[in-house]
Amino acid sequence: MAKMNMVQALNSAMDVMMERDPTVIVMGQDVGYFGGVFNCTAGLQERYGEKRVFDTPISEAGIVGTAIGMGVNGLRPVAEIQFADYIYPAFDQIVSELARLRYRSAGDFTSPVTLRSPCGGGIRGGQTHSQSPEGIFTHICGIKVVMPSNPYDAKGLLIASIEDDDPVVFFEPKRLYNGPFFGNPKQPASTWASHPKGEVDEGYYSLPIGKADVVRSGSDLTIITYGTMVHVCEAVVRDNELDAEIIDLRSMLPLDIDTLVKSVDKTGRCLIVHEATRFSGFGAELSAQIQERCFWNLSAPIQRVTGWDTPYPHAFEWEYFPGPSRIIAAIEKVMRESA
Amino acid sequence: MAKMNMVQALNSAMDVMMERDPTVIVMGQDVGYFGGVFNCTAGLQERYGEKRVFDTPISEAGIVGTAIGMGVNGLRPVAEIQFADYIYPAFDQIVSELARLRYRSAGDFTSPVTLRSPCGGGIRGGQTHSQSPEGIFTHICGIKVVMPSNPYDAKGLLIASIEDDDPVVFFEPKRLYNGPFFGNPKQPASTWASHPKGEVDEGYYSLPIGKADVVRSGSDLTIITYGTMVHVCEAVVRDNELDAEIIDLRSMLPLDIDTLVKSVDKTGRCLIVHEATRFSGFGAELSAQIQERCFWNLSAPIQRVTGWDTPYPHAFEWEYFPGPSRIIAAIEKVMRESA
Amino acid sequence: MSQKPQLRVPGAPARPGEKPDFSYLKLSQAGSVDKPAVHAPVSDTEYLSKQLVRVLDDNGVAQGSWNPGLSVEKLRHGLKLMLAVRAFDDRMLKVHRQGKISFYIQCRGEEAISIAQGLALREGDMLFPSYRNQGLYFARERPVVDLMCQCLSNARDMCRGRQLPIMYHWKEKNIFSISGNLTTQVPQAVGWAMASAIKGEDHLAVTWTGEGSTAESDYHNALTFANVYQAPCIINVVNNQWAISTFQGIAGGQDSPFAARGPGYGMPGIRVDGNDFLAIYAVTEWAAERARTGGGPTLIEHVTYRASAHSTSDDPTRYRAKDEQDHFPLGDPVERLKKHLVGLGVWTQEEHDELITKLDASMVDSWQEALSYGTTEEGSSFAVDSMFDDVYKDIPDHLVAQREKLKRQLQNQ
Amino acid sequence: MSQKPQLRVPGAPARPGEKPDFSYLKLSQAGSVDKPAVHAPVSDTEYLSKQLVRVLDDNGVAQGSWNPGLSVEKLRHGLKLMLAVRAFDDRMLKVHRQGKISFYIQCRGEEAISIAQGLALREGDMLFPSYRNQGLYFARERPVVDLMCQCLSNARDMCRGRQLPIMYHWKEKNIFSISGNLTTQVPQAVGWAMASAIKGEDHLAVTWTGEGSTAESDYHNALTFANVYQAPCIINVVNNQWAISTFQGIAGGQDSPFAARGPGYGMPGIRVDGNDFLAIYAVTEWAAERARTGGGPTLIEHVTYRASAHSTSDDPTRYRAKDEQDHFPLGDPVERLKKHLVGLGVWTQEEHDELITKLDASMVDSWQEALSYGTTEEGSSFAVDSMFDDVYKDIPDHLVAQREKLKRQLQNQ
Numbered sequence A, B: 001m002a003k004m005n006m007v008q009a010l011n012s013a014m015d016v017m018m019e020r021d022p023t024v025i026v027m028g029q030d031v032g033y034f035g036g037v038f039n040c041t042a043g044l045q046e047r048y049g050e051k052r053v054f055d056t057p058i059s060e061a062g063i064v065g066t067a068i069g070m071g072v073n074g075l076r077p078v079a080e081i082q083f084a085d086y087i088y089p090a091f092d093q094i095v096s097e098l099a100r101l102r103y104r105s106a107g108d109f110t111s112p113v114t115l116r117s118p119c120g121g122g123i124r125g126g127q128t129h130s131q132s133p134e135g136i137f138t139h140i141c142g143i144k145v146v147m148p149s150n151p152y153d154a155k156g157l158l159i160a161s162i163e164d165d166d167p168v169v170f171f172e173p174k175r176l177y178n179g180p181f182f183g184n185p186k187q188p189a190s191t192w193a194s195h196p197k198g199e200v201d202e203g204y205y206s207l208p209i210g211k212a213d214v215v216r217s218g219s220d221l222t223i224i225t226y227g228t229m230v231h232v233c234e235a236v237v238r239d240n241e242l243d244a245e246i247i248d249l250r251s252m253l254p255l256d257i258d259t260l261v262k263s264v265d266k267t268g269r270c271l272i273v274h275e276a277t278r279f280s281g282f283g284a285e286l287s288a289q290i291q292e293r294c295f296w297n298l299s300a301p302i303q304r305v306t307g308w309d310t311p312y313p314h315a316f317e318w319e320y321f322p323g324p325s326r327i328i329a330a331i332e333k334v335m336r337e338s339a
Numbered sequence C, D: 001m002s003q004k005p006q007l008r009v010p011g012a013p014a015r016p017g018e019k020p021d022f023s024y025l026k027l028s029q030a031g032s033v034d035k036p037a038v039h040a041p042v043s044d045t046e047y048l049s050k051q052l053v054r055v056l057d058d059n060g061v062a063q064g065s066w067n068p069g070l071s072v073e074k075l076r077h078g079l080k081l082m083l084a085v086r087a088f089d090d091r092m093l094k095v096h097r098q099g100k101i102s103f104y105i106q107c108r109g110e111e112a113i114s115i116a117q118g119l120a121l122r123e124g125d126m127l128f129p130s131y132r133n134q135g136l137y138f139a140r141e142r143p144v145v146d147l148m149c150q151c152l153s154n155a156r157d158m159c160r161g162r163q164l165p166i167m168y169h170w171k172e173k174n175i176f177s178i179s180g181n182l183t184t185q186v187p188q189a190v191g192w193a194m195a196s197a198i199k200g201e202d203h204l205a206v207t208w209t210g211e212g213s214t215a216e217s218d219y220h221n222a223l224t225f226a227n228v229y230q231a232p233c234i235i236n237v238v239n240n241q242w243a244i245s246t247f248q249g250i251a252g253g254q255d256s257p258f259a260a261r262g263p264g265y266g267m268p269g270i271r272v273d274g275n276d277f278l279a280i281y282a283v284t285e286w287a288a289e290r291a292r293t294g295g296g297p298t299l300i301e302h303v304t305y306r307a308s309a310h311s312t313s314d315d316p317t318r319y320r321a322k323d324e325q326d327h328f329p330l331g332d333p334v335e336r337l338k339k340h341l342v343g344l345g346v347w348t349q350e351e352h353d354e355l356i357t358k359l360d361a362s363m364v365d366s367w368q369e370a371l372s373y374g375t376t377e378e379g380s381s382f383a384v385d386s387m388f389d390d391v392y393k394d395i396p397d398h399l400v401a402q403r404e405k406l407k408r409q410l411q412n413q
């Protein structure tokens, strides 16, 4: 076991897989000599050579398009999209091709591509370096959608994604790369060194895709969240001494609905928290499924705390971010309404 | 007033607007000499010349990208995307540009583009001529998302979309182009000639975007739907002599939530019906908002009837289509559970 | 030159009621274009993108350095395959008219491309076709019954009822699945070729796209990546002058040939007579050898003519001049190869007619056999369960639940 | 030539610890490349995409037919503006280091492009810049305080706090808004130009993109549409050899210059010395006149060097050879224009130094003024309400509700 931040854990996942499986290759903008703008692929080109770790032209659609072809030809490409905000040019290749190839060819052709992409705000990135587009991808059948919230999970889930024979879109909350974030930008930065999930096995291990993690059990309320917001929710619950159950989804598609239903059936209250914009965000699907399944056990309407339905504004970053005060207000609302 | 099918009504909308406003131009694949693969732009090039109605290269991203620039330069482009399944190559230009330009430039630059695109299945189009991707677009702040269900609305809403200073993605359920569809492919085809909404004013009129239409009032249950499914739901309610209220959304973003809440508060039961795949489809947002607002008045969980979470398979078209039997089953479930 | 900017909207040279006009096509004499060394630098190949490589002259005689010197056997095989494709197309159009299949796309007038290239390539080369390359299945000898079964979405459909007719694939013989979305396969082919190079193999990826489809973004991505990584691939642009109702000028063919994009991106671009079996064969051999020996990608533009409607959903009389094909200066590929063989004295009109009759009959037989495996109208022969397969490798819980729901509902009906 | 396909991964000629090497750059002698007629057919302009248009020779003397013959006044104005941009960049880098702004992008080494082109174009021409064209604001005389205020997201930020620093726009003087997403503005510029032609106006659209960004799909769409409709526009590719850490070979510059894409698509492509104020001015004038009189689009590749880091988030010492800029054979654009003016006897080192001192001081003053309108750290000067404006023209109900919610919450804090 070693202390790793999320960048190191992701790097380790790719390293372990490249070592074990000669078909794994890594590609993307600046991922080669430079090791990626966030350092996630540092050292890999030196170790595995430029035939297995290479820079690409600045064309997200080209990256995904060629990765698909490589996957069809027996490789396991792990491609980086430099920011989730820049995944849209590749949208057609993801939706119409990557996600549909197995189906349309009745299983004869498949392409086990993993797309890694940093997402989320809180780094003063403005409207085009802060987005959380995961919700959109959950509407696309044929792909899996994963987002880890800590180094340990990041490594285990990335290995599972690379090994998965289905394509996976793997979002990395970049606000967490160097440490957990508790929602208060004025607090001194925390590092992963002191966090239990910053202890990461240096070797091979994997975590199942499609399994949520109950990061805290409690009985008054269920908070369903993922990515950066896991830590913000944990901090809110801790600081306010609430008896809330917090569930980190880890994977959105497939969704571990059973774990969610079990919890909400128990607590009777549900709060959904994500950083992405609200309208048709992933919280909507969560809410819809939970009210379908837990209706008779719900003692108050399910609430969502999310980013506003605006782009992420540079100057109003913290007014946009669904931070502690918004979460507390929503918890109070749920508790009050069910009182 | 004249009898028009939906194709004629859409054509008339463009014609009226091109006549009134010299800045309106029409562009898209095959829309010029040929008048569009579905005939929606027939005759326009002849009438308004090839500087205002022109064919484009087969590049959806190029169509939207150049349309944005034309919009910035004072035109009002109405661009056709030949099938909604082919809108994805333009996704980045729609999300990152069309939707965000006004915001990022603080209102200094805007581009009032209307994107028209036929959507939906039921025409044996297979997996790439049948999709209903509207849900994805409802997650994009900065655009409006409209889908009419009949010729009268189609014309009024298309005129409103063209006049709107915000960009509008306008989906046209192609199954309805030539007549309403009641969900049974074996029934003889019906035409708009005998439908009240097939009576269309030949001149200028517009319908507000963001206003739902209560197409049938009732007290037992609220059915929220749009596009092709409006007619299928109407047929089910009629054939089974149900006392259901049916609401045709007409526009998804902005959403006329007040009309929905009013109805569900009254009936206490809610069924959401759409053709698009279920997971993170627009039904999820509808369900989430309605349970937030109507929780205390709901006497059963909100149900969704949707396409399955698979591509639209050519051979199983009617097993895929969320037809009458699935709607009836869901209605029975809602009624039973609240009994 | 106008004094003000004008929006140019490239029009078709002739529309219904007008006289067909192909004067815009720049042709070269058969045999007049030199063949460069296989590893010639790109700059020494630039002329190939502007002229037109032709081997068969108007008398059906093979001319010049591009003559691939094929055996009579191979030539006759090529002709036979082209006729087979044509017979297949004819049959399928008929059964579509009878309402037996929901959709069909012919490749009439373009048969030489898939057949010559299919024969010039190796088995291990992976093919990424467009929807108008059914000839590749003939070159690789897929039983036509299988293709018919796909069009019928029946029990022997390799797509298990999931795809529109004509969207075949053939894993065993390396023919990739067709997508409804244009051009998406082109960067995929490049990626496949990159993997080939990464693995140290010498299999090529070969892909085809229409000239209209070259406007799609994916085309640019494909050319960029192919050139940058020197991917062992051949990118074919089938310039059949039309993209549904739009003329090739709207795709950008007016000022420079599609082949000229090649040198623009740093790779050879060859403009070839797409109705000349020998010329196509020769340029394909050249490009394949170049790629197979480390010389990187080649772009080939085939100048041909879409003699059929775009698809069964299309009616070209609404937008094309009447009898346009008869005026197309490069003639008909079948007729041209036939003339060549007849000229060589190894083929006769009688043999030709006999073969057509035989092929037609065999298509009828095959169709009867295909029908015996079910039809679209009768409903799918696959269990309704199968609709939920292959979305993922393993069916996730939510799809299991949806499957059960559907099964229950069908039982209750 | 290898016997098997190899994945080529174009590398940088030199990495840290290695000796800079620009031998890959093909240069032409100043004055050696002919200037064609403004309406020369594309085929007669092809050589321009392979050679390098240069006017200033190593001694700072203007040579050849491309010499634009600018007045001394204009030349001195150009030099002054370039120095102003440089002073601005220096100041902004400093205030970024002080933590006053969250991000910055310099254009050091590339100043000639925006300034020469900005001056060569007309006021009514619409500019669609990349993030490295701040010079355009100087050419069009935007007060630097306004740019600084944008970088501070303060009360006078024309973006109202919505955008990252440097993502300026200027509606009144026709400079378009910058997007974080690369290359998206290029087809938009083409569309703008199409509209200009549709409306019968002679305003051009002019756009800039990095050589790395030409790999994006939008670039292809822009070239295709520009050529097809003969849109009155100029598409500039600023080839500064680097795209963050990747060398221009990875974008496809190894086998053919970026300018060569032009003729590939059917339009002129001109490769110009991007550090030569006079050459840039001249080719821009040529392309502008061509477009303005109905001759359609031109692609211009500027060969230059990114002397700075990519942005303040970047550390080029990790991936570039030390002192690479000093070896760049085209020198520094400011020094070169200075030498020319000194050679003409209309400028002296003293005047130069004085001007720099004055500009530096004025940047300090401007910065002080800008600070007086607020800073990012202090929080936005705009009401929190404003965050919900401009998503739509009129705020829809659901955003009104969100705005109210936020306001209530802030009141309760």
Ligand SMILES: Cc1ncc(C[n+]2csc(CCOP(=O)(O)OP(=O)(O)O)c2C)c(N)n1
Pocket (backbone or CB within 6 Å): B029, B058, B082, B086, B089, C132, C180, C181, C182, C209, C210, C211, C212, C213, C214, C238, C240, C242, C243, C244, C306, C310
């Ligand atoms: C992304 C996408 N856009 C549009 C279409 C609709 N479409 C199908 S075929 C076609 C014309 C293609 O023309 P071309 O590339 O010249 O090929 P050809 O049909 O001539 O063989 C169009 C526009 C599509 N299938 N996919």
Ligand SMILES: Cc1ncc(C[n+]2csc(CCOP(=O)(O)OP(=O)(O)O)c2C)c(N)n1
Pocket (backbone or CB within 6 Å): A029, A058, A082, A086, A089, D132, D180, D181, D182, D209, D210, D211, D212, D213, D214, D238, D240, D242, D243, D244, D306, D310
């Ligand atoms: C669509 C998209 N993909 C990736 C990025 C990240 N990115 C920002 S700048 C840059 C490099 C651009 O290089 P180049 O085009 O050469 O311009 P230069 O910085 O050299 O001026 C990259 C990859 C982005 N902003 N947008």
Ligand SMILES: [Mg+2]
Pocket (backbone or CB within 6 Å): C210, C211, C212, C238, C239, C240, C241, C242, C243, C244, C306
């Ligand atoms: Mg074509």
Ligand SMILES: [Mg+2]
Pocket (backbone or CB within 6 Å): D210, D211, D212, D238, D239, D240, D241, D242, D243, D244, D306
């Ligand atoms: Mg660059």
